[in-house]
Amino acid sequence: EAGVTQSPTHLIKTRGQQVTLRCSPISGHTSVYWYQQALGLGLQFLLWYDEGEERNRGNFPPRFSGRQFPNYSSELNVNALELEDSALYLCASSFGQGAGSNQPQHFGDGTRLSIL
């Protein structure tokens, strides 16, 4: 069974540009989570999508946004990139709310975003 897949693996952008990161969840999972892992800051929760709806977002500015498609894959968009957006962006998936909240999240390999 395929795990969570993310693309691309690495991106280099400059300040002010926009970027889109992609995530495909494990088959059968309807929830997708996005986390930012910046150097020295640990993992910070960004966004959670379930059944196509945004369910919760972390303490990030509105230029971080995303969406979930009918096939449960997801995109994370970051506009007006800043130097501090350089980080590893991790996507995770799990069974949805109806399956109970003890469902673990399974992570992808991440996308390394570097801002020059």
Added chain:
Amino acid sequence: AQTVTQSQPEMSVQEAETVTLSCTYDTSESDYYLFWYKQPPSRQMILVIRQEAYKQQNATENRFSVNFQKAAKSFSLKISDSQLGDAAMYFCAYRSPNFGNEKLTFGTGTRLTIIP
């Protein structure tokens, strides 16, 4: 808001020995879920073990076990018979049982080195 603290930024252990990684958390909730994740240099976050707070019995997965002390809000990870493949960053994580709050809150991690 919940917080998770890992007070050991780095730990090392001789191969085949036992090591314990510490984690404490702060919450006002009576029921919740706790996880340990491992992140090797390949950067994928791998679920190691999980514990439901309502269960008094400590979780065990092969060489990995936890010491869950609910009153003390402590959740340590014990790795027995350490192997070279155990070298990684280890993250402790908390998850609320409440719908709409399924995000993981992570500690800052402990880097584990295995000495041959």
